[in-house]
Amino acid sequence: MSLKISVVGTGYLGVTHAACMAELGFEVIGVDVDPAKIKALSAGKLPFHEPGLDRLLEKHVESGRLRFTTDYDEVASWADVHFIGVGTPQRADGHGADMRFVDASVTELATRIRGKALIVGKSTVPVGTARRLESIIGTHAHPDAQISLAWNPEFLREGFAVKDTMSPDRLVIGCTDAHSEETLRVIYAQALEANTPLIVTDFETAELVKVAANAFLATKISFINSFAEVTETIGGDITVLADALGYDARIGRKFLNAGVGFGGGCLPKDIRALQARTSELGLTHTMGFLAEVDEINLRRRERVVRLAQTMLKDQLAGAQIAVLGVTFKPDSDDVRDSPALDIAVRLFNAGAEVSVYDPKGNTNAAARFPRLNYAPDLAAAVQNADLVLLLTEWDEFKTLLPADLEPLVGARKIIDGRNVLNRSRWEAAGWELVGMGQHYTPLDGQL
Structure with missing residues (x-):
């Protein structure tokens, strides 16, 4: 089966998927309503940072296997399979997901497709979306069209998106017909030959997998940060506590690092959208715990500001503060809902x-x-600097030594917001270093 693939939406998800589909050997076309973005991508220029993706994009634009357009008519008449990778941001008037872009993309395709085609959702959406989109397709589809719908959620980690697309840890397909499953098995043949687990299920389960995963990860991060609040108050070593918990196979060590909290374009909006959707379904209290998960996460930002204020003896106004890292995680240029940037802004607003x-x-x-x-x-x-804050764990910062900063700073004070520095080494060099989850007693007479 020789399939031609389109990817609707050329943001982080869309460009990654399009380039990786081309790498798998398919002819691919990406479509977006933003002419400037299409022009840059057509020149092989990646508009964001993602390790390895720039080379993949350039390679397949040059080969002709990957191209980009703003023309839905061209896409609808050319491709056999249409992946929907547009954004579902948090709505401006509440916590729910803004579905305008998904709805518009499916409508644009449905009105133009003739013959047989498969639309595959990859965007993270509220449960029940696929059933609703089936109605939109039924309303707008041409009499000559045979359009199937499937849901195939993405599980990309920023910084590892190419690897996660080419060698996923699992594949999930939500569909209602054998043709859709068969088509997606062809597309993902390489991963399936490598024994990647495949879950074929209904629409609702496929839609829930991604938000359930993000809700669990967010909960795990806020769980350890809630214990960090305890150790900051009474004492104890939060890292050793996390290590001890991690040896329990039922728990595991990943995502148990106390710090300044989670951010980015997925976890915060997804847990809020999940709460909003379950409330719409009449399950007002079912996901209520996620409100506290969110609140714990936001409290970590205020903790860092209060800690900075204490270390500077309540003299934030006019203080020289260096912030190392403003992306929500390393190996990314994404600052959406970044705790690091939020902390920097709060300190600025404090003078x-x-x-x-x-x-x-x-x-x-x-x-x-x-x-x-x-x-x-x-x-x-x-x-x-009167105070240095390490807020994103880039390798450049994790490998810092006291001697690297001592000739430059005005005072040897540092907040390790990610608990990645060797505390004993820095304290031996005369630094006042405070990490997350650490009970802090101010020192006098520091340089």
């Missing part, structure tokens, strides 16, 4: 002079909050 350096995130952060000082490198960021 501090905040100098920021991130290996990839300065440009995006500056677009969201231009009033911070964005330094070109680490040395410039920490120059004469």
Whole structure:
């Protein structure tokens, strides 16, 4: 079966999927309503940072296997399979997911397709969306069209998106007909030959898998951060506690790192959208615990600000503060709902002079909050700093030694927001280092 593939939406998910489908040997076309984005992608220019994806994009644009357009008529008449990879951001008027872009994409395709085609949803959506989209397709489809629908959620981790697409840890297909399953088995033949687990299920289960996974991960992060609040108050070692928990095979060590909390374009909006959707279904209390998960997460940001204030003896106004890292995680330029950027802004609003350096995130952060000082490198960021905050665990920061900063800073004070520095080494060098989950007693007479 020689399939031609379209990918609707050329954001993070869409471009990754399109480039990886081309790498698998398919002819692929990406479609978006943004002409500037299409022009850049057609030139092989990736508009965001994702390791390895830039080379893949350039490779297949040059080969001709991957191209981009704004023309839905071209896409509908050319492709056999249409993947929907548009965004589902949080609505401006509440916590629910904004479904306008998904609905518009499916409607645009349904009105134009002639003959047999498969539409495959990859976007993260509220449960019940696929059934609703079937009605939209039924309303708008041409009499000559035979359009099937399937749901195939994505499980991409920023920084590992190419690997997660090419070698996924599982594949989930929600569908109602054998043709859809057969078609997707052809598309994912390489992964299936590598014994990737495949779950074929109904629409509702397929829609719930991604939000359930994100809700679980968010809960696990907030769980350990709730215990960090305890150890910050009474004492104890949160990292050793997490290690001890991690040896329990029922729990595992991953996502048990106390820190400044989670962020990005998925976990925060997905747990809020899940609460909103279950409330719409009349299950008002079912996901109520996620509200506390969200609240614990947001409290970590305030904890860092209060800690900075204490370390600076309540003198935030006018203090020189260096912030290392503003992306929500390393190996990404994504600053959406970033706890690091939020902390930097809170410190600025409290009157501090905040100098920021991130290996990839300065440009995006500056677009969201231009009033911070964005330094070109680490040395410039920490120059004469009264306090250094390590808020994103880039390798460049994890490998820092006291001697790297001592000739530059104004005071040897550092908050390790990700618990990645060797505390004993820094304290032996005369630094006041405070990590997350650590009971803090202010020291006097620090440099």
